[in-house]
Amino acid sequence: MKLKRGIPLIDQHDQHGFWGGKFGGSFIPETLKKPIEDLTNEFKKLRKEKKFLKKRDYYFKNYIGAPTSLIRLDNLTKQLGGAQIWAKVVSEANGGAHKIYNATVHALICKEMGKKYIVGDTGAGYAGKMLSMAAKKFGLKCKIFMGAKDIKRQKPNCDAMRKNGAEIIPVYSGSQTLVDAVSECMRYWVSNCDNTHMCVGSTVGPNIFVKICGWSTAQISRELKLQLKLEFNKIPNKLKLINCVGGGSSAYGFWSEFIDYDKKRIELIGVEAGGSKKSKLHAAPLSRKTKIGILHGAASYVCQNKEGQINETESISAGLDYPGVSPMHCFLKDTKRAKYTYATDEEALNAYQMVTKYENLNPSLEPSHAFAEAIKIAPKLSKDTIIIVNSCGDAKKDRDILRERLVKK
Amino acid sequence: MNSLINQAFKKAKNEKRPALLTYTVAGDNTKKKSLEILKLISNYADICELGFPHNTPIADGGQIQTSAYRAIKNGVKINDVFSIAKDFKKIKKNKPIILMGYYNMIFQYNENKFIEKCKKSKVDGLIVVDLPYPENKVLATKCKRKGINFIQLVSPTTSNDRLSKIIRDSHDMIYYISMLSTTGGKLKVAPKKILERYDSIKSLDKSKNIVIGFGITEKTIKSLKKADGLVVGSLICKEITTSLKKRQNAVTNVINVVKNLKNKIK
Numbered sequence: 001m002k003l004k005r006g007i008p009l010i011d012q013h014d015q016h017g018f019w020g021g022k023f024g025g026s027f028i029p030e031t032l033k034k035p036i037e038d039l040t041n042e043f044k045k046l047r048k049e050k051k052f053l054k055k056r057d058y059y060f061k062n063y064i065g066a067p068t069s070l071i072r073l074d075n076l077t078k079q080l081g082g083a084q085i086w087a088k089v090v091s092e093a094n095g096g097a098h099k100i101y102n103a104t105v106h107a108l109i110c111k112e113m114g115k116k117y118i119v120g121d122t123g124a125g126y127a128g129k130m131l132s133m134a135a136k137k138f139g140l141k142c143k144i145f146m147g148a149k150d151i152k153r154q155k156p157n158c159d160a161m162r163k164n165g166a167e168i169i170p171v172y173s174g175s176q177t178l179v180d181a182v183s184e185c186m187r188y189w190v191s192n193c194d195n196t197h198m199c200v201g202s203t204v205g206p207n208i209f210v211k212i213c214g215w216s217t218a219q220i221s222r223e224l225k226l227q228l229k230l231e232f233n234k235i236p237n238k239l240k241l242i243n244c245v246g247g248g249s250s251a252y253g254f255w256s257e258f259i260d261y262d263k264k265r266i267e268l269i270g271v272e273a274g275g276s277k278k279s280k281l282h283a284a285p286l287s288r289k290t291k292i293g294i295l296h297g298a299a300s301y302v303c304q305n306k307e308g309q310i311n312e313t314e315s316i317s318a319g320l321d322y323p324g325v326s327p328m329h330c331f332l333k334d335t336k337r338a339k340y341t342y343a344t345d346e347e348a349l350n351a352y353q354m355v356t357k358y359e360n361l362n363p364s365l366e367p368s369h370a371f372a373e374a375i376k377i378a379p380k381l382s383k384d385t386i387i388i389v390n391s392c393g394d395a396k397k398d399r400d401i402l403r404e405r406l407v408k409k
Numbered sequence: 410m411n412s413l414i415n416q417a418f419k420k421a422k423n424e425k426r427p428a429l430l431t432y433t434v435a436g437d438n439t440k441k442k443s444l445e446i447l448k449l450i451s452n453y454a455d456i457c458e459l460g461f462p463h464n465t466p467i468a469d470g471g472q473i474q475t476s477a478y479r480a481i482k483n484g485v486k487i488n489d490v491f492s493i494a495k496d497f498k499k500i501k502k503n504k505p506i507i508l509m510g511y512y513n514m515i516f517q518y519n520e521n522k523f524i525e526k527c528k529k530s531k532v533d534g535l536i537v538v539d540l541p542y543p544e545n546k547v548l549a550t551k552c553k554r555k556g557i558n559f560i561q562l563v564s565p566t567t568s569n570d571r572l573s574k575i576i577r578d579s580h581d582m583i584y585y586i587s588m589l590s591t592t593g594g595k596l597k598v599a600p601k602k603i604l605e606r607y608d609s610i611k612s613l614d615k616s617k618n619i620v621i622g623f624g625i626t627e628k629t630i631k632s633l634k635k636a637d638g639l640v641v642g643s644l645i646c647k648e649i650t651t652s653l654k655k656r657q658n659a660v661t662n663v664i665n666v667v668k669n670l671k672n673k674i675k
Contacts, residue, residue: 016544025544026544027512027539027540027544028467028539028541029467029468029538029539029541029562029564030541030542030562030563030564030566030567030586031468031564031565031566031586031589032566033541033564033566033567033571034566034567034568035566037568173474173478174464174465174478179465180465183465183466183467186467186468187467187468187469187470187591190467190468190589190590190591191589191590191591191594192589193566193589194566194589291517293513293516293517294511294512294513294516294539295465295513296465296467297467297539304513304517306517307486307487307514307517307518308463308487308513308514308516308517308518309463309464309465309481310464310465
């Protein structure tokens, strides 16, 4: 299993859609074969069209607000006394998280395909909120599938979705979280694929959805590369890019331009959700030894039992609370290009408190997992090492959880 | 090929009616009960489909999901599914049984081991919901080698080009999904339209047995009786759920439903 140079990772799959011969693919019911084939052809065509690229860039700049800033966290750096810590404040993007890139691109594709309805899944509610925003912007009718448990814990994002005119479909099956929301959304698409476009909220699902999402979030690393050159006059020699990983869309977007670099120079560190310290449950298929399985149309490392039933996951962060992970991250793990670890709920909360205490930054619980790792390793590193954390979400949506968890202490 | 599946279709044809196929979930609501249901409905059904439950079924509607969750909650494991099939075949050795489920279960069990176990349990056929053509070619060939029918699915969205390839590579039976829906959806397409499409598929190879499934209930079954076979699943699963809720005998109620369905297509 080997990575290729000079080819975007989203295109490094074989003809059956597998990365490294075993991750990804399209395990779908027969009914979805045709709509997925149509979408695949459409995307293949659009990504080469100058007109479409111009449109994408226009909306990324004028609607999403690209580029998001790269800032140095001086106080945190001083406090930890080691590597320089920086943040790419992707949460500045319209809507408050990286999910807007994928949502915007899907809405544009939906329009190009002449479909009037768009559906999507959501965990933390960001993917849903952004899709509802994009749908409103482009005049599409929108339905968002969301686990009943997540609806309760991410109320601010639900309010936003409704305000944007989207219908939230609560999902009561299984664990009532993201995994079931994705299943229900796929079921809906099976039944309505003739007039409806489906957006998968992360770099997961059948091959084409992994590709579209990765193609969209890659904007983050294109910006970062320019910003690094401006800031340091070149790409620094000791660079660590730390990102939380649920499905893995922000991490892929943050890393895509840097995968070809030597890993000794640019280290890629993914931080999964380790769940509560006291609980055996987690959402960390890459860092806590799981086997390859098939979930939502793709083969990846999956939290599952011996029989192949998907395990319940647990994390304080709804956006990371998913038993599978992007096939591209499985590939990066097995080729040893990226390193994956996890942070517990408690570590993420501590990191959140520390970052907000020293910096004018309000990272949501998802990137707080990445900050936890940065805080852990920074003191041991030399002063010329640059750590950049992708602060890919804003904590406004976590208002209720933070209030509850931080007051109790 | 003179498989039991083929024979079942022949028998129905001789009686000038479509074959009746039933779908139940193994272990719903207990291992013992599901075997009992299987034994008794096979007095009316020509072919029995037995689902191996999965907890992330992306193509199933509410009724079958409920049955699957119930079976898993009651501790049904994949080896129990095989033992139910095996016990069934001990008593009804000429009644074809088809296992149906999602690929991850087979993948975790190991493809070869799974097929070997099917063979040992005298399973006649296999349907894998999320392993479409041509990705299923390898598995289909392995099945054929062991004398197990691999059943291909086709749907209203299947392109003509794919359709002819699928039919060419199919075994004795093809499953036509009546409409764009998960299992248990309301029949939203006119039976006439479904049969038109059915005829055009059938005309590609008259020797293949093509069954229609999805949205088949007591109300709709008669209008589709021209088909080689008709599959009823969600209706049965729903009956089990309702019976359990009302604390009635699920076995008797299910048998009555199947008996009634059979009468409508005689």
